[in-house]
Amino acid sequence: MAQIQAQPAPASQERGRLRKAPEHFLDATGVRTVFAEGRQGRRNFIRSAFAAAMAGSAASHAAAQARDTGDGDPAILNLPVHSTGLGQPVATDGYGRPSQYEGNVQRRQSPGLTQTNQASVSFAPLQSLFGIVTPSGLHFERHHQGWWDVDPAQHRLMINGMVKTSKVFTMDEIMRLPSVSRFHFIECGANTAVDWGNVAVPTCQYTHGMLSCSEFTGVPLITLLEHAGADLKAAKFVLAEGADGSSMTRTIPMSLVTSGQVLVAYGQNGEMLRPENGYPLRLVVPGVQGVSWVKYLRRIELGDQPWASKDEAIHYIDLMPDGQHRQYTSIQECKSVITTPSGGQVLLDKGFYNITGLAWSGRGKVKRVDVSVDGGRNWRTARLETPVLDKCLTRFNLDWVWDGKPTIVQSRAMDETGYVQPSYKQLRAVRGTRSIYHNNAIQSWLVQENGEVKNVQIA
Numbered sequence: 001m002a003q004i005q006a007q008p009a010p011a012s013q014e015r016g017r018l019r020k021a022p023e024h025f026l027d028a029t030g031v032r033t034v035f036a037e038g039r040q041g042r043r044n045f046i047r048s049a050f051a052a053a054m055a056g057s058a059a060s061h062a063a064a065q066a067r068d069t070g071d072g073d074p075a076i077l078n079l080p081v082h083s084t085g086l087g088q089p090v091a092t093d094g095y096g097r098p099s100q101y102e103g104n105v106q107r108r109q110s111p112g113l114t115q116t117n118q119a120s121v122s123f124a125p126l127q128s129l130f131g132i133v134t135p136s137g138l139h140f141e142r143h144h145q146g147w148w149d150v151d152p153a154q155h156r157l158m159i160n161g162m163v164k165t166s167k168v169f170t171m172d173e174i175m176r177l178p179s180v181s182r183f184h185f186i187e188c189g190a191n192t193a194v195d196w197g198n199v200a201v202p203t204c205q206y207t208h209g210m211l212s213c214s215e216f217t218g219v220p221l222i223t224l225l226e227h228a229g230a231d232l233k234a235a236k237f238v239l240a241e242g243a244d245g246s247s248m249t250r251t252i253p254m255s256l257v258t259s260g261q262v263l264v265a266y267g268q269n270g271e272m273l274r275p276e277n278g279y280p281l282r283l284v285v286p287g288v289q290g291v292s293w294v295k296y297l298r299r300i301e302l303g304d305q306p307w308a309s310k311d312e313a314i315h316y317i318d319l320m321p322d323g324q325h326r327q328y329t330s331i332q333e334c335k336s337v338i339t340t341p342s343g344g345q346v347l348l349d350k351g352f353y354n355i356t357g358l359a360w361s362g363r364g365k366v367k368r369v370d371v372s373v374d375g376g377r378n379w380r381t382a383r384l385e386t387p388v389l390d391k392c393l394t395r396f397n398l399d400w401v402w403d404g405k406p407t408i409v410q411s412r413a414m415d416e417t418g419y420v421q422p423s424y425k426q427l428r429a430v431r432g433t434r435s436i437y438h439n440n441a442i443q444s445w446l447v448q449e450n451g452e453v454k455n456v457q458i459a
């Protein structure tokens with residue numbers, strides 16, 4: 001059976017692939033098969049794909065037979081220590097850790113990006129993740145002025161501007177209010193930025209890894225504004241300000257707030273926010289680029305026009321082909337990426353593979369993802385795995401039998417507004433080549449004859 005290696009340090013990735021035994025595939029298929037012949041047909045397809053893969057290689061055929069009969073495979077014949085000895089007692093450090101064999105799954109800093117002392121980025125290892133939730137310890141980070149572990153007892157949130165009375169909340173007061181929990185993605189506006197100019201970025205961790213998805217828990221901002229007696233008729237915008245040295249300030253349209261979507265969040269994936277993600281309080285602005293998700297949130301001001309703060313007048317603007325800048329471009333448009341096979345991975349053999357990836361849209365739910373395995377000539381509709389949620393990562397999967405020849409794999413997402421993810425050609429026709437932010441073009445991965453997967457761009 002063909003397996004996939006990840007580079008660098010392939011061991012853990014390979015183990016991950018081996019966990020998917022054939023029967024497991026069959027059990028997990030279910031709900032949304034796109035094959036006209038239905039579930040049974042798909043079973044047959046997978047079975048014959050495996051048979052083809054086995055027939056393809058005499059060596060792997062022998063190995064598979066040895067595994068099936070237990071004949072000669074020491075991993076079957078010899079009882080390991082963990083089957084005969086006494087295991088560990090309950091973990092005593094009070095907070096669990098991943099397996100020692102998963103040490104390669106880490107957020108990483110891009111070797112290609114200039115790191116100033118504390119203005120930094122780490123990327124989430126998308127190629128190693130399953131489902132849609134990013135484990136908190138692997139959430140990407142973007143700090144304009146370093147991160148802090150802020151004492152919640154000292155932390156305050158002030159609400160001022162167009163309100164009856166300015167109000168200051170303690171964390172205890174905020175956490176007594178009615179809360180909601182919602183799954184949303186957060187994507188830095190600069191995700192995939194380097195690919196505007198070139199394709200030197202080797203892996204999907206670095207091309208798309210300023211993207212994460214969590215269950216956030218907190219209080220809708222509108223609840224706090226009502227407490228302060230906000231003038232919801234006159235106020236058109238809120239300004240959100242962080243308590244770190246970057247003086248992060250962002251204007252957010254009131255319509256997003258009154259719809260109840262914007263949260264003042266303290267929870268992430270069932271526990272308090274991590275310090276690097278804004279502990280004890282951050283703004284959650286679903287669908288909007290990461291920079292507006294102000295961390296260490298300390299102040300909300302209501303006003304009737306945008307503030308044009310440094311983070312929206314000088315930074316986070318897009319240079320257009322006509323020499324003008326686009327400003328206040330906050331929504332993250334529909335986008336997707338195949339995470340396996342992706343740059344840096346190696347397909348060890350021809351045969352069956354589960355193509356898998358992530359799709360998302362700042363305008364709502366993902367409606368459809370099409371996948372091409374021939375450089376964009378033909379497209380097949382992938383299975384969207386449940387749940388498919390509003391402004392949230394959506395996992396897609398597609399069965400594929402690789403014939404061993406060089407080819408290009410791509411995914412193209414569509415959201416519920418009918419918007420379709422553009423090609424680089426379409427994107428550059430409108431936006432030129434000198435933007436940094438909001439690159440949502442279709443990603444192409446070249447699978448080479450030796451199985452190595454590379455980042456390429458198709459005009």
Ligand SMILES: Nc1nc2c(c(=O)[nH]1)N[C@H]1C(S)=C(S)[C@@H](COP(=O)(O)O)O[C@H]1N2
Pocket residue numbers: 139140141142143144145187188189241242243244246248276277278289290291292293294295296297
């Ligand atoms: N206070 C504060 N908030 C901030 C930032 C920051 O540097 N300081 N960085 C912003 C940017 S540019 C992004 S992309 C997201 C990153 O969130 P994360 O570090 O939790 O992934 O936080 C935003 N909020």
Ligand SMILES: [Mo]
Pocket residue numbers: 142187188189190290291
């Ligand atoms: Mo960002």
